[in-house]
Amino acid sequence: MAPEDVLCDCNRLTHAVVAAAIATGARRPGEVYAACGCAAQCGRCLDIIRAMLAAAR
Numbered sequence: 001m002a003p004e005d006v007l008c009d010c011n012r013l014t015h016a017v018v019a020a021a022i023a024t025g026a027r028r029p030g031e032v033y034a035a036c037g038c039a040a041q042c043g044r045c046l047d048i049i050r051a052m053l054a055a056a057r
């Protein structure tokens, strides 16, 4: 996935934005959304965000 690819359509979050949230300390999906100034809506992006969180551990 490229940095500019949108992984959360509801909130228009790109891979780079989510990666930055994780790099600055988000450890759970809710913390990722909060760091991006939004909240989960449909939840379709949760699997990708969880995978990114797991990879960062």
Ligand code: FES
Binding pocket: 007, 008, 009, 010, 011, 039, 040, 041, 042, 043, 044, 045, 046
């Ligand atoms: S795609 Fe992320 S909340 Fe819907």
